Amino acid sequence: MYPFNYHKPSSVDEAVSLFLDAEDPAYLSGGMTLIPTMKQRLAMPTDLVDLSGVQAMRGIERQDQKLVLGAFTRHAEVARSEVVAQAIPALAHLAGLIGDNQVRYRGTIGGSVANSDPAADYPAAVVALGAEVVTNKRTISSADYFQDLFETALEPGEMIVRIELPIPRRAAYRKFPNPASRYAVVGVMVAQFDNGVQVGVTGAGPCAFRASTLEAALAADLRPEALAGVDIPDAGFNADLHASAEYRAHLVGVMARRAVADLLAS
Amino acid sequence: MEITVTVNGRSHRLDVSPNTLLVDILREQLRLTGTHVGCDTSQCGACTVHLNGDAVKSCTVLAGQADGASVVTIEGIGAVDDLHPMQAAFREHHALQCGFCTPGMIMAAIDLVEKSDHLDDAAVREGLEGNICRCTGYHNIVNAVLSVAEAKA
Numbered sequence: 001m002y003p004f005n006y007h008k009p010s011s012v013d014e015a016v017s018l019f020l021d022a023e024d025p026a027y028l029s030g031g032m033t034l035i036p037t038m039k040q041r042l043a044m045p046t047d048l049v050d051l052s053g054v055q056a057m058r059g060i061e062r063q064d065q066k067l068v069l070g071a072f073t074r075h076a077e078v079a080r081s082e083v084v085a086q087a088i089p090a091l092a093h094l095a096g097l098i099g100d101n102q103v104r105y106r107g108t109i110g111g112s113v114a115n116s117d118p119a120a121d122y123p124a125a126v127v128a129l130g131a132e133v134v135t136n137k138r139t140i141s142s143a144d145y146f147q148d149l150f151e152t153a154l155e156p157g158e159m160i161v162r163i164e165l166p167i168p169r170r171a172a173y174r175k176f177p178n179p180a181s182r183y184a185v186v187g188v189m190v191a192q193f194d195n196g197v198q199v200g201v202t203g204a205g206p207c208a209f210r211a212s213t214l215e216a217a218l219a220a221d222l223r224p225e226a227l228a229g230v231d232i233p234d235a236g237f238n239a240d241l242h243a244s245a246e247y248r249a250h251l252v253g254v255m256a257r258r259a260v261a262d263l264l265a266s
Numbered sequence: 267m268e269i270t271v272t273v274n275g276r277s278h279r280l281d282v283s284p285n286t287l288l289v290d291i292l293r294e295q296l297r298l299t300g301t302h303v304g305c306d307t308s309q310c311g312a313c314t315v316h317l318n319g320d321a322v323k324s325c326t327v328l329a330g331q332a333d334g335a336s337v338v339t340i341e342g343i344g345a346v347d348d349l350h351p352m353q354a355a356f357r358e359h360h361a362l363q364c365g366f367c368t369p370g371m372i373m374a375a376i377d378l379v380e381k382s383d384h385l386d387d388a389a390v391r392e393g394l395e396g397n398i399c400r401c402t403g404y405h406n407i408v409n410a411v412l413s414v415a416e417a418k419a
Contacts, residue, residue, distance in 0.1 A: 052331060
């Protein structure tokens with residue numbers, strides 16, 4: 001790999017200050033995307049600011065009706081956490097579907113949400129649950145956070161410290177994985193709250209989004225059958241060798257129906 | 267930069283550059299060549315080692331990330347005359363053809379069996395998703411892992 005500088009701060013303030021002092025830096029969380037990307041020189045930061053030593057970014061905690069996950073919480077920790085299993089079992093299920101075992105021991109929720117890969121799993125949960133992304137300087141609503149392909153509301157140097165997820169009454173996540181990479185060709189989380197049903201979709205568009213047509217149908221009738229014939233507009237959907245935009249739109253309906261069935265059975 | 271890393275129980279203080287990968291430390295500096303580099307893109311799992319008790323792909327861990335860590339490689343789990351139960355099971359079940367993926371398969375499989383309450387055929391196949399056998403010899407690998415899991419139960 002090409003040469004770069006490496007820093008390992010122990011606090012959020014130190015991390016931000018190292019970032020702002022460097023020429024073309026990047027934060028390093030689990031590294032499951034960043035390191036392979038750097039090997040291919042698709043990204044070439046001059047400096048890496050490794051966040052593994054920042055204790056304030058660790059931990060899984062339930063606070064009343066919220067589940068609070070430190071940004072550095074690894075996928076395997078979420079998948080196996082008793083606290084998560086009690087609060088939002090669908091989130092533990094989702095975390096256990098990311099990549100493979102080795103990837104889940106390294107990758108973090110903060111890294112996934114910061115990168116906003118269109119096929120990442122966590123963004124579906126962040127939007128479906130209406131989570132708040134807490135950074136070193138502000139709290140960003142999930143409705144404002146995901147903006148476009150690999151584009152978020154994060155400003156240069158701004159870093160995610162924790163993610164706060166409202167606990168739904170019930171939720172379920174289904175994905176159609178790419179058989180080689182396990183990334184979501186399409187993934188759908190359906191979450192039922194006291195005041196409505198929220199549907200988060202990943203994989204289909206440039207970034208995760210709420211599916212309003214599905215939410216309206218499920219608000220009236222929370223059954224898989226209620227989604228039959230509901231229009232899923234595919235304008236702007238991703239199209240590649242794995243799936244056309246039209247096929248992805250079809251998969252959104254299929255995954256949503258399966259998620260609703262799982263939710264009702266939970 | 268200088269890092270300290272414990273490998274197979276022995277502590278090493280090493281001078282490395284920031285772009286050094288854990289697998290290069292193991293193979294090039296410590297000459298532990300049992301850990302293989304297959305794809306170098308964190309897909310194939312041939313480079314799997316245990317880092318602080320978890321199976322990870324050592325081609326996707328930087329030297330600085332391994333600073334202070336404890337690493338176990340295929341050389342650290344058994345000896346020729348005293349095989350680890352997983353190594354013995356791979357031999358018993360003929361769970362290898364060319365053998366290139368074997369060190370990574372064994373390290374991933376040990377982690378899987380240690381951390382799973384119940385494993386069946388499907389769970390083993392899912393648990394080894396991060397390891398690719400290019401000879402496609404999965405059937406006997408799964409049988410070997412299941413035999414160790416059953417012995418543990």
